[in-house]
Amino acid sequence: MNGSNAPMPHLLVVYLDDEPGALDRVAAIFRRRALTLHSLTLSPTREPGCSRVTLEVDAEGATFARARASLEKLVCVRRVESGGAREHGPSAPHPSSL
Amino acid sequence: MTAPPTFTGAQILMECLVREGVDLVFGYPGGAVLPAYDELLNYPIRHVLVRHEQGGCHMADGYARATGKVGVMLATSGPGATNLVTGLATAMLDSTPLVAITGQVGSAVLGTDAFQEVDITGATLSVTKHNYLVTTPEGIAPALREAFALARSGRPGPVLVDITKDAQQAKAVFDWEAAKPTRHLRRTPPQASERGLDELVRMLTAAERPLILAGHGIQMSGARREVLALAEWQDLPFASTLLGLGAVPGSHPLSLGMMGMHGEAWVNQAIQEADLLLAFGMRFDDRVTGRLSDYAPKAKKVHLDVDASEFNKNVAVDLALHGDLKESLKRLLPKVTPKSRAAWLARIRDMKGDAAVRDIQNLPDTGELHAAHVIHDLWRLTEGAALVVTDVGQHQMWEAQYYRHDAERGLLTSGGLGTMGFALPAAIGAQVGRPDAEVWVVAGDGGIQMTSPELMTAVQEGVKVRVAVINNGFLGMVRQWQQFFYDHRYSSSPIQSPDFVKLAEAYGAKGLRVTSRAEVESAVREAQAHDGPVLLDFRVVQEDSVFPMVPTGAALDQMIRRPLPSALAESGADR
């Protein structure tokens, strides 16, 4: 425990279509819930036309689950992987982005 | 070898619309969409010229809700496009299939604050299921086809396609086949699992006080027959959400009526006492649950929906079955055996108690006109078969309480967003889509003033809507909240109106005023007989309140009840 009431950052990996506005749609899911993104990396993948967004967000259980469910509804999203909750600290690359 | 034929972007747009089965669009022209408007003249597509783009969006929405087809709205860039926002949000929250097409400034000046440039895909990001900014003629067909596929599929919704002016003007090869969409298939709902269905059967068998929560999804999935078969077989009473009214017939012996904030007391009480809730295509909106921590505390909850993101969103459920409702129920039915639940149904009858005594219908006729009277008479005189489109406020709740809907798509209303101004334009769209239906608007004196210019659209297009204005001189629902929760301080809820009869006449429609109950029947008959739009100005009791009411934050069974007639006789205010 870190002793604070602050929610733990959760790591999410989102695979999405390479097209204008896709990142905006992902970010909007968190913005509308007043959730703060702590880190966000967009990178290409070997899958044609697919990019990967790795992000860390402050959110507790139910809010996080709802945000994730909304992400999975986006037309431009191919799939979402969850990295689980992490302790506060310097962000490290997610294993799948290595 | 001859080169494949090329088309302008505007032609491609029209070719796509025709191939999507569109023969009607609502719209309002402007600079950035003129190439499309010019091409419209060459295609067999009726265009309904609206008076405001918001109204146009509601018309497309009403058309879609009334027919089940995709509604289409066409608008120009900038202010034309921003005027769509409320209409799109309305459609989004009630899952209406809609495609809005907007013109956009030339692609070369995107992002320069060019004249009438608004980033409309940015602005509508959260009020559309998806949207597109198309900058080339080649991009039009793929975007449009996908837009229609998305609007219709899964949980339906509005989609916006923004097309730059140069993309409408430039030429490209039109390849319909190559533009075939696939991404909407990513979200194809799975079949409900066999294990889940078996679990549901076990829960049904074990339950003594089960109840169906009937939502809008029943109608969207076309699952009415299956729901009724299950209900009748298992003796399951059903309560409806506002948008679920008519999805299952209101006069069915197992129908309880509307649940929630203004649901009848016994309906909410039955939900609170139930030991099993079967939620069919509904989303546990805060208006139907009351305080969540006290919601249906004894009940196991089963949720069947096409949208997995609805599961456990507001209410934690014991079993979630993801899939198309009709398909799930079709597979469930053979597993279910008949069962009678006489004790539970008798208990619910008991709960009704003195509700009928409190009902305004049963009060002695004092000669005053109550909104409930108007609605009840309208139900009687239209034999319950009208397609009613309500606005937002007290009249909307009274309509839900006193007009019993048996037919699917018999009530259209803005449930999720609660958009005042929705009713008149949505009714015009509904009437255009279903010319044989008897379409009635029920609106307040506040809401009707938000979109009343659309009366002119009805007159110009020869659309025969009948408009019942429940005129109480107040923003009634606001006044009611101020009466109950703000110590009768009527801050900005009294509202003046124009002379609605003269207003109707100025538009070339018919106008009638009704001030007593005795006049209701003849006025309604006259409106029914008139061959054109009619507005009826019902001058009702001013400070009437909608009962029962679950105050925000209260548990579902903590309702403010209708006062008893004796109390009513004493106090003038709280009728």
Ligand SMILES: Cc1ncc(C[n+]2csc(CCOP(=O)(O)OP(=O)(O)O)c2C)c(N)n1
């Ligand atoms: C566009 C919009 N603005 C404000 C509201 C808030 N609101 C809800 S009900 C209501 C009063 C409606 O008054 P009226 O149309 O006269 O109907 P009544 O309640 O009297 O039947 C208001 C202002 C709303 N729902 N929609």
